[in-house]
Amino acid sequence: MAAVTTPGLERQAxxxxxxxxxxxxxxxxxxxxxxxxxxxxxVIAYSFATRxxxxxxxxxxxxxxxxxxxxxxxxxxxxxRSLWFAILTTVICLALAYPLAYFISTRRPTTRNLMLxxxxxxxxxxxxxxxxxxxxxxxxxxxxxxxxxxMGLGDGRxxxxxxxxxxxxxYGYLPFMVLPLYASIERIxxxxxxxxxxLYASGWESFRRVVWPLSRPGVIAGSILVFVPSFGAFxxxxxxxxxxxxxxxxxIVDQFMDSxxxxxxxxxSVVVLAVMLIGTLVYFRQGGRNL
Amino acid sequence: xxxxxIAVELQGVTKRFGDVVAVDDIDxxxxxxxxxxLLGPSGCGKTTTLRMIAGxxxxxxxxxxxxxxxxxxxxxxxxxxxxxFQSYALxxxxxxxxxxxxxxxxxxxxxxxxxxxxDWAVSLVEMDGMEQRKPNQLSGGQQQRxxxxxxxxxxxxxxxxxxxxxxxxLKLRQQMQTELKNLQREVGITFIYVTHDQEExxxxxxxxxxMHEGRLLQIDTPEAIYERPITxxxxxxxxxxNFLEATxxxxxxxxxxxxxxxxxxxxxxxxxxxxVTVRPERLTVHGRGQAPEGSHRLDGVVDSAVYLGNAxxxxxxxxxxxxxxxxxxxxxxxxxxxxxxxxxxxxxxxTSVVIG
Ligand SMILES: Nc1ncnc2c1ncn2[C@@H]1O[C@H](COP(=O)(O)OP(=O)(O)O)[C@@H](O)[C@H]1O
Ligand SMILES: [Mg+2]
Numbered sequence: 001m002a003a004v005t006t007p008g009l010e011r012q013a014x015x016x017x018x019x020x021x022x023x024x025x026x027x028x029x030x031x032x033x034x035x036x037x038x039x040x041x042x043v044i045a046y047s048f049a050t051r052x053x054x055x056x057x058x059x060x061x062x063x064x065x066x067x068x069x070x071x072x073x074x075x076x077x078x079x080x081r082s083l084w085f086a087i088l089t090t091v092i093c094l095a096l097a098y099p100l101a102y103f104i105s106t107r108r109p110t111t112r113n114l115m116l117x118x119x120x121x122x123x124x125x126x127x128x129x130x131x132x133x134x135x136x137x138x139x140x141x142x143x144x145x146x147x148x149x150x151m152g153l154g155d156g157r158x159x160x161x162x163x164x165x166x167x168x169x170x171y172g173y174l175p176f177m178v179l180p181l182y183a184s185i186e187r188i189x190x191x192x193x194x195x196x197x198x199l200y201a202s203g204w205e206s207f208r209r210v211v212w213p214l215s216r217p218g219v220i221a222g223s224i225l226v227f228v229p230s231f232g233a234f235x236x237x238x239x240x241x242x243x244x245x246x247x248x249x250x251x252i253v254d255q256f257m258d259s260x261x262x263x264x265x266x267x268x269s270v271v272v273l274a275v276m277l278i279g280t281l282v283y284f285r286q287g288g289r290n291l
Numbered sequence: 292x293x294x295x296x297i298a299v300e301l302q303g304v305t306k307r308f309g310d311v312v313a314v315d316d317i318d319x320x321x322x323x324x325x326x327x328x329l330l331g332p333s334g335c336g337k338t339t340t341l342r343m344i345a346g347x348x349x350x351x352x353x354x355x356x357x358x359x360x361x362x363x364x365x366x367x368x369x370x371x372x373x374x375x376f377q378s379y380a381l382x383x384x385x386x387x388x389x390x391x392x393x394x395x396x397x398x399x400x401x402x403x404x405x406x407x408x409x410d411w412a413v414s415l416v417e418m419d420g421m422e423q424r425k426p427n428q429l430s431g432g433q434q435q436r437x438x439x440x441x442x443x444x445x446x447x448x449x450x451x452x453x454x455x456x457x458x459x460x461l462k463l464r465q466q467m468q469t470e471l472k473n474l475q476r477e478v479g480i481t482f483i484y485v486t487h488d489q490e491e492x493x494x495x496x497x498x499x500x501x502m503h504e505g506r507l508l509q510i511d512t513p514e515a516i517y518e519r520p521i522t523x524x525x526x527x528x529x530x531x532x533n534f535l536e537a538t539x540x541x542x543x544x545x546x547x548x549x550x551x552x553x554x555x556x557x558x559x560x561x562x563x564x565x566x567v568t569v570r571p572e573r574l575t576v577h578g579r580g581q582a583p584e585g586s587h588r589l590d591g592v593v594d595s596a597v598y599l600g601n602a603x604x605x606x607x608x609x610x611x612x613x614x615x616x617x618x619x620x621x622x623x624x625x626x627x628x629x630x631x632x633x634x635x636x637x638x639x640x641x642t643s644v645v646i647g
Binding site: 189191192194195196197198199200201202205209210213214 | 345346347366367368369372373374376378380381382383384393394397398441442445
């Protein structure tokens with residue numbers, strides 16, 4: 001029998017296939033180009049531009065002035081404070097989310113789904129509105145404050161302090177920690193735990209040696225999903241922290257608005273983006289190793 | 292069996308999951324050093340029984356002791372048994388060596404001794420040179436060996452095995468059956484082996500307990516289980532057989548459907564409906580009227596004859612039923628053909644009375 005396909009035909013078919021794929025992806029490619037790649041290019045261009053004395057941004061003389069300023073004391077203080085807040089938020093989220101995720105994934109399927117919906121309910125209303133709601137709770141006559149005072153925690157008002165910011169960040173990003181943790185704990189084969197128990201491991205040892213290492217992909221994913229947005233957070237510090245202490249997000253906004261220093265704002269943005277990018281790369285590297 | 296040689300004892304053990312009675316009032320005694328198999332179809336409660344011994348499940352009722360010690364609520368890590376799970380349950384994030392050493396590590400065996408024991412177990416299951424591999428880099432048979440080594444390295448008093456060869460292909464399974472049996476003899480540990488494969492149970496075990504719907508129907512040597520089953524289920528589950536429906540006439544006589552009287556001992560009371568079971572290879576086919584004296588004879592007609600290479604199987608219809616007969620090919624000199632008038636004979640001593 002004569003061969004029906006030739007290598008040439010095969011290649012032609014493959015090319016047609018990839019052209020179809022490209023056409024399907026085209027709308028989103030255009031969208032990303034217009035609303036993401038181009039603005040990103042503008043930000044990067046700005047970071048190398050010059051600020052005139054009147055606060056305008058001069059695009060025709062390129063320099064590294066904005067990056068040099070990153071080493072200034074105040075900028076570094078803001079960066080480190082953001083870093084500290086992000087780490088603290090991540091650690092607290094992890095400590096709260098792990099037992100919760102563990103609990104959910106050991107329930108029966110129906111209970112499990114109900115609880116997961118419960119975790120996602122907050123997403124049904126706007127983040128900004130929810131953050132303002134916290135402001136009401138945390139104010140002098142707010143419920144939270146009154147309860148704290150009632151329990152003898154002294155003046156319970158924490159609004160416009162770092163505590164309020166951390167609380168807001170943890171509140172906002174906790175689901176991002178719970179969900180990946182749940183996903184990876186739920187996937188663990190429970191016969192492995194039984195295997196460990198059978199091999200003389202106590203409950204704690206079988207957690208430490210089996211459950212925890214096998215849930216690591218979830219720990220890493222959740223930590224990055226919380227760390228990255230916490231580092232650049234703007235809304236929460238602005239509303240609950242009163243912006244008394246500068247954090248990266250608000251400091252960048254300041255540069256573009258009040259201080260009218262576009263290049264510095266842009267170079268700070270590039271730094272934040274770089275941190276996020278590194279976080280994401282670590283995530284994928286880890287993911288790749290564990291899958 | 293004297294007191295000291297009992298490895299595992301279950302008394303009136305029942306396990307319920309909600310409305311499901313998974314294990315129903317089991318009494319079982321396994322001797323020290325014995326290779327004991329729990330045999331039964333899927334869902335009959337074998338795994339549940341094993342898990343109760345391991346402490347992974349607690350009995351709803353009854354008592355369970357290991358080497359004379361009542362287990363009660365004792366957690367799995369405090370019991371002198373180890374399990375080879377059906378799915379192996381190897382830790383995917385640990386290499387072969389760490390997997391095997393896990394139990395020793397948990398028991399805080401010191402490093403040098405641990406290392407020696409792991410070496411011993413690794414060479415016992417012939418996994419030398421693969422100690423640094425992760426479970427997903429091993430074949431099914433190799434994973435099975437690691438699972439075995441991981442349990443054996445702890446020198447448990449009792450080793451529980453839940454269909455450990457189920458995932459292997461036929462050839463490897465047969466090879467592993469022999470290896471397992473040799474290994475058990477070598478290390479002298481009591482094995483409680485769960486399987487739904489009757490051939491596997493018969494070839495490997497010292498004794499077999501046949502389970503059905505949560506109950507233990509019969510506990511005996513493989514030979515006794517095969518030759519002298521006491522319930523219809525056991526007779527049918529272990530190999531092929533014929534059931535001749537009958538009624539008990541007296542202590543040593545039953546009446547077959549056709550009115551023939553057969554001398555077989557039975558303890559069932561007069562009038563009980565029973566069946567006499569005869570294995571196909573215990574039946575012989577003769578030309579009509581040529582069967583020897585002293586055996587029980589039934590006249591019939593050959594329905595079919597199937598040549599199997601080493602044997603020939605006939606289906607012969609006597610007036611009220613069909614009989615399956617198996618003759619070694621070497622003895623089938625004068626082969627029968629469908630339509631031939633024949634006489635089928637058997638020795639009443641080679642039958643067993645079953646109920647159920
Ligand atoms: N955890 C459980 N919850 C509810 N039913 C169970 C559970 N484990 C086993 N069963 C039921 O108990 C019966 C016996 O199961 P099992 O011991 O696994 O049987 P086998 O190992 O002989 O196949 C089955 O009907 C099974 O569905
Ligand atoms: Mg089973």
